[in-house]
Amino acid sequence: MKIKVKVNGYHKTFDVNPDEYLLDTLRANEYLSVKKGCDNSSCGVCTVLFDGKPVPSCSLLSMKADGHEITTVEGIQKDAERLSEYFGEEGADQCGYCNPSMALTVFALKKEIKDPTDEQIKDYLVGNLCRCTGYQSQHIAIKKYLGDDQL
Amino acid sequence: MKIDHFYKASSIEDAYEVLTKNSKNAIIAGGAWMRLSSKEIDTAIDLSELGMDKVVVEDDFIIIGAMTTLHSVESNQDILQLGNGILSQAIHKIMGITIRNLATIGGSVIGKYGFSDILTPLLVLDTTLEFYRKGKISLEEFLDSKDKEPDILINILLKKQNTKGYFYKMKKNSLDFAVVNVAVSNTNGDYKIAVGARPSITHLAKEAMHFMNQQKVISDVVILEAVEIAMNEYKFGSNSRASEEYRKQIAAVYVQRGLNEVTR
Amino acid sequence: MKVVNHELPSIDGKGLMMGRPAYTDDLAERNSLIVKVLRSPHPYAKIIKIDCTKARALEGVELVLTYEDFERRPFTRAGQGYPEPSPHDKFVLDQFVRYVGDEAAVVAAIDAKIADEALTLIDIEYEVLEPILDFEKAFENPIVIHPEPEIHDMFPIGFEPLKNVAASYHMEVGNVAKSLSDCEVVLEHSFYTQAQAHAMMEPHTVNARIDYQNRLMLYTSTQTPFHVRRIISQVLDYPLSKIRVIKPRVGGGFGGKQAIHGEILVSAVTLRTGKPSKMVFTRKEVFESSYSRHPMRLDIKLGADKDGTLKAIDCFVLSDTGAYGEHALTVFMVAGSKVLPLYNKVDSVRFHGNVVYTNHTPAGAYRGYGAIQGNFALESAIDMLCEKLQMDPIEFRQKNMILEGETSPIFAIMGEGTEGTAMFMESCKLDYCVTRGLELLDWKHKYPRKPLDNNKVKGVGMAIAMQGSGIPYIDMAAATIKLNDDGFYNLLIGATDIGQGSDTILAQIAAEALGTTLDKVIVYSSDSDLTPFDTGAYASSTTYVSGNAVLKAAKDMRKMIVEEGAKALGVDVSEIEYDGIVIKTKDTEMTLKQLSNRLYYNEDQKQLTSTNSYVGTKSPPPFMAGFVEVDVDTLTGEVEIVEYVSVVDCGTTINPMLARGQVEGGIVQGIGMAVYEEVLYNKKGTLITNDFLNYKIPTRLEVKKLTTEFAVSYEEAGPFGAKSVGEIGIDTPPAALANAIYNAVGVRITSLPITPEKILKGLNEKRGQENGK
Ligand SMILES: Cc1cc2nc3c(=O)[nH]c(=O)nc-3n(C[C@H](O)[C@H](O)[C@H](O)COP(=O)(O)OP(=O)(O)OC[C@H]3O[C@@H](n4cnc5c(N)ncnc54)[C@H](O)[C@@H]3O)c2cc1C
């Protein structure tokens, strides 16, 4: 079945199965920043923005994306780059597998909550697991990034 | 999960017609829970286009469309006000934001999940469900009924009233399912208590509620007695998350903390 | 120092955050065959019939492989130096399956859907055998898990498969029985640890193709690319020279990728079909069908005098290696060799035990292997002993622990699977780590407990730990440095970055020694064709062993530059002053840029490259003290971890920020093992905790506050004074948390993880006893 999706600002047509999930559709179409970690919406590394909201692409049927807008990290390169500099300053990047999804979720957080508290930041990102960093350095990096962004 | 066909319904009538055509057809809401099942579906009926994802606030009710995502529900200002925001709190403790942007309130109610953190607070608020065929029935009645007829949930209605609420989800880490969840409410002296994820499905502690509602003065002793009554009317069980004994012991602690809080 | 010991951002973080294709599956051929495995539903069974006719006939299926398609050639999947200290007890596919999730058959098809369907079309019949699911019943059980005649060890490791023993070991210094009988106070207790899962975010992933030179080329998410190449060659009997293994970016390993996973299967598929193929483990396969940490029972006996002098340690360990024996002996030995020397002043010490087979998911390497299990047992037992002695546990440790300049006889006796290497602690700031940690947590005001509101109690606890830095006389690393025109370098290393930042810190070492900046050192690592050898990312070896190789190669390069500079300037080498940028004599000078351009294009043209390698002659341990503050709810057993303080001696931190990342990541994994990560099997032997919905790793909400500091320390033998830091962080949390919870509520939990339910049960028993009195 054909679906029409706007990916990172471009109109695309994908041919998908009725039980195909968006993660697989995106990777098959070379959006390789979207990672697979669990395939059951419990790790967060497959996060994409669906009409601007972060969702687990491993659990969103591709058919449901028909007529909607999808953003992957390829579509927010400037923001990802800026965030990566804060991560770099805190040593908050290790294997990096969780990082594209982190960039997208932080992007959404920034749009949704003004001046988030520590707890709000953690709450918003709690579904984005990271096994490498122990989280604290990421948290500091994100907080600084959001703080500077308000200026 | 296997799906042979995907159908975007153009109206509820249309959806209902397709749903009843084949027992292997199914409504698909967020699809998050269905993702985990190994069901084989002939036609998946998508309700996304029907505008059922809104929260409408009327004088006496908050009406939540069944397709409203959990995150929209938890962020709604009126829902945040109702019963100290226990529904929002409960939803907020479910997984991460990404799932809550996908999963719907309708899918959460319809599934009658034993682990549900949503049914427990809904039970102690005054909740009515509106189905396409069955019409309006109370949540309590729905949970008790064995009716397996296919139907479509359209709305969830919360009665607006001045309620003090308490909710606690005991879980082993922030992304876990509940070991038990407890909701307690007090609407002008009318107490409601529900304990879910025991691990079986939530229900009200009717005898304990009745006992509380008869009291003129709510003292610590009264609360302790109510807790004891409640614990006697609930059946607890063991599973991989916890044993029966543990569940029972902590449920008592949290029902007590809840009653204290809504009495204050 | 200008580059080393500076907090520089990693060289790859930006590109990865921006989502550039870098990981194994990003680099697979788009038309790869999808390789899937039919896995055993039984913990122990014999395949009595396997008919693949229907599966093979399905359109889109390219190949179906069963045990009948492979020669019987036992090997070990463990990525270790050769010959390996692990038993060769595994066949690519076998007629027997030995745990739920073991491989029964392999399918390669043009897409995932067809591959899945083909799996259902394989007609397989099992004779179900009675399994061993309790590791305490495995030893000499009449059920034998590995009766195959062909399996063997490579050198004596105590391998006795007919007794279900994959490895065993015994050592004793002094006479433990006698010392214990002389002691005024003796403590005896058993401790249990669980099969923690690595839970790296990137699942095991591999793909293969035949390249245009007709060679087999693999991208694989591994910690040991060179061992992978060797094992594939040995097992498939395919020339080593015709195999190229590339390790691209790896999404976390923690030891979980220190063994062969899908590599042999995709190689077999690609060699047989000539087509590219790939395999990405499902999360369930990662949990069920890769491997986990070795669960252990550790029986500890400690003897001391009333004045608090520790006299004897006796440690018997029973380790469960599951269905196969990867790292069976080495993990087990580390439970002694990297734990017992902490208390080096004892008269006698014994360490012995068995590693047994069971029909569970195999166990293998995992960050802090052996050490975390041993540390939990010993450091819990020390606190228990102190209570018996009525002595402050800090004072006790300060009195008995290892200090700078000291040694332990264990170093010489116990290595990893072999004899060890004697060494003195030339750098050991453990005493500082302890005193500084006490200050940072404000221990004085919190120890042992403080009642809080709402039935909660605050408690604090601590533990000390040590690790190693590589395996002496076995781990070899090599580095090549190449000078380019314009005066920048390529650093080619076999060392394997799996996210721990080794590409960055090795480039820092090179830049420091070359007198240049980090951006002038371009790193390429872990490609068996293009980079020199390195044993891989394990045993905390990269900073120390690979770092030393890089340092040597860089020094060589510097010398060559000076020589070429002298030639170009027409002077003797002794007249040259070189700061890494400008080559000077008294009256002339030339920049490196000029020299390098000249060497490429103008005069006396040549390519400067230097290669050097390093093998350790000792394994200097990093040390740490971990302190934790918890709030425990006495009515529900729930624990909140308020703060974790780590003070670490890892020598010089090559990059203090990345070192902190290693410690903090380790601490949180250790916290996971200590309190959250429960491993459950059902009665049939199936793992229940086989996804992230059931296996709970810490999230960012569990982590309240981590305080991490480094001691000022310098290890002469290390590159710029560095020791290792990759594993040490994980070791202390289980014991520190057990001790803190005990200090808070008086409940001693000796089996991991420490769940609220166990705590409440302990509290109930305590209350029962108190009421009884
Ligand atoms: C990983 C994960 C973890 C979770 N953890 C928790 C938790 O801790 N606590 C908790 O309470 N919940 C939890 N949930 C459940 C979640 O909150 C939702 O309840 C669940 O996902 C169902 O919502 P959905 O929109 O995804 O429904 P779907 O998966 O689309 O549908 C679920 C079922 O409801 C039917 N259905 C849906 N909508 C309608 C309708 N309008 N009319 C008739 N039938 C309908 C479908 O046919 C299907 O049978 C979790 C879910 C996931 C995926």
Ligand code: FES
């Ligand atoms: S892959 Fe989608 S949440 Fe893990």
Ligand code: FES
């Ligand atoms: S950096 Fe590896 S999972 Fe986050």
